[in-house]
Amino acid sequence: MKLIRAARRVISSFSQQETIISTLEETNISQCGAEWKNAIPYEMVPGPKPQPLLGNTWRFIPFIGDFQIEHIDKVSRKLYEKYGKIVKMEGLLGRPDMLFLFDPDEIEKVFRQEDVLPFRPSMPSLNYYKHVYRKEFFGDNGGVIAVHGEKWQNFRSKVNQIMLQPRATKMYVKSIATTSQELVDRIETIKNDDEVPGDFLNEIHKWSLESIARIALDVRLGCLDSNADPDTQKLIDAVNTFFINVPILELKIPFWRLWNTPTFKAYIQALDTIRDITMQHINVAMNHINQSDEEPSVLQKVLRIDNDTKIASNLALDMFLVGIDTTSNAVASILYQLAMHQQKQDILYKEIKKILPYTNTQITHEKLDQMIYLKACIKETMRMYPVVIGNGRCTTSDRVIGGYQIPKGVQVIFQHCVISNLDEYFTKSNEFLPERWLKNNELYKHHHPFASLPFGFGKRMCLGRRFADLEIQTVLVKIMRNYKIEYHHKKLDYHIHPMYTPNGPLKLKFINRVQ
Structure with missing residues (x-):
């Protein structure tokens, strides 16, 4: 058998x-x-x-x-x-x-x-x-991940207008700003002599999970609370296990196709854990679907367009599957690069403070649009260290x-x-130069538009790109407005584990700024 x-x-x-x-x-x-x-x-x-x-x-x-x-x-x-x-x-x-x-x-x-x-x-x-x-x-x-052909097209056509329109994220700024403030509060709690523990990336994972729950389901999970539900960590660990095992199953000898190898068993168990825990939250959100119209979740929007609970829940499930590690590792990498390039961090802080003169100044979509150097820092980090190092097509x-x-x-x-790290396509490619992304800078003219595509391109570009942009920009603004970030340990190399991320304890110092 x-x-x-x-x-x-x-x-x-x-x-x-x-x-x-x-x-x-x-x-x-x-x-x-x-x-x-x-x-x-x-x-x-x-x-x-x-x-x-x-x-x-x-x-x-x-x-x-x-x-x-x-x-x-x-x-x-x-x-x-x-x-x-x-x-x-x-x-x-x-x-x-x-x-x-x-x-x-x-x-x-x-x-x-x-x-x-x-x-x-x-x-x-x-x-x-x-x-x-x-x-x-x-x-x-089956959603948009590992789905192709007409089934993919039918699913994607129903969710594109919700996920990819420029105005899609505007109504979520307040919610994401709230979750970002929770991460700031968490940093204040866990740091010792201004330095956070080496497993700080896990705290960023919690913030990312909380943000996705707000956007996809309009629910608060309390991931960053001191008494957080144990399922929070189970879900984060399961997502990590999923991503870590994908290249092992896909590139090494595929024994899993002949029998249930330990790696394959862990992989299936991780996916079941993600599905089970996420569906618990999806079912709760379904039961409260009509209680608030102020900031309708992605789940609500899908149901309004096509009253198909399977499409809505599978989209939400895919958002949890691929949206936690990608966004959180991007934030970790950007924070590390800013800590390693103090001059660039100072330029960014001055931009943020000019637009948000006080720490309690409300973040809005319009204010984020004005932060061109912030976006340049994000693009430059994703050029040098894209969390997903490549994408592709099958002929x-x-x-x-x-x-x-x-x-x-x-x-x-x-x-x-x-x-994106070749001088042929980016002048001084080994230097962290956010200025290259500013249109009035000479370097802006000297890069190939298809040499750095962290979110892909075309019909199958990242469906959650606009939400990822919002989450990353907002949390960086919150952190940078409150802290000067430093790093005083051995320089970190990058590796894939499971995203392309700094290899080692992320012992960043968060020094409170004078308000």
Whole structure:
């Protein structure tokens, strides 16, 4: 029976992807003209050579392999330096070939020419969870993560106007300012001699979770309270476990497709924990759905447009799944960079104080719009240290990329972490220069618009981008208005754990400013 279930697991994870790609292919015309004929054959794309039996998967095996998952950023840089702007990684057990693209011109072409139904690189493990293991729960409305084709289009079309319109976030500024003040209050409680404990990132996780709950469900979880519900930490730990195990399941030998490995069991348990705890809060929000119209939650807005509780709850669930670690690690990284660049921090503080002369001055959407240097600091950190180091597309038809014939079914990976740190696309790329993002600065003219895309681009760009921007900007304003931030320990390298984040205890000093 175990072998039968394993076989079904393998078949289901591959057959769905092949069906979707075949369907998309019918709407495309293969690039078979002169461009295709004159292009270099796919076999000639440079890249590490696969070995018998294990292909290139052996490179991710501990001790014997030369690729470390937690340092994919450095692996990607080495691939670029050795092979150039287009690199093929073939022979990966259980997954299609990957094509690493380090050319923003080619990345722009891929985005500009993408299909009506873009196909992102598949996550077989999450695809299995949503469409096989918990199919009875997700049904045909599996959300936007690990969903493709018409099902993705139907879901996304119903939530785009709620999530991506410029005015979408205006009504949430007050709520997010409140949660940000709670983090400031928490900092004041936990710091010792102005320095916070090394696990400060976990406090930022709590703030991020609280913010998502306010936006998605219009509920207060009390994550930053001293007597917080234990489920708060369980949910944060589960999200971390999910993200940590994704690259292990996707890049290493996929034994999980044959039997329930310990990693796969932990992964499934984490997803179940996220689902169970989040659904408890979603159900509470559903029961109080009509009690307040002042700041309707995302859940309420979806139900007003399409009275489908499954769509509303699955969207909220996806927001919790991918919105906690990404936003919190971005904030941690920005705080660290500001602490390491005191001159830039001073410029930012002067901007904030000018617009918010007192610590109790209310933060508004209009005031945030005026803080151009704040946004520049965020963009510069995300350029140098994007929390998600790359994104990509899966080719749904034969096409020419970088002068090579690329067949359908190849996963094209855009490694922005490497590209955005090259002098070819950003002058003085190794320097933290927020000024490069100011339109009146000379450096502004010298960067490629597709060389740094922390939220992606096109039809499948990050659905929660505007909310993430609001959360990050607001909490930074609150913190910077109250504190001068310093760091007096060993300089931290970056690693992927599970986001691209400073590697080590985040023992920042928060020195109260004279009000």
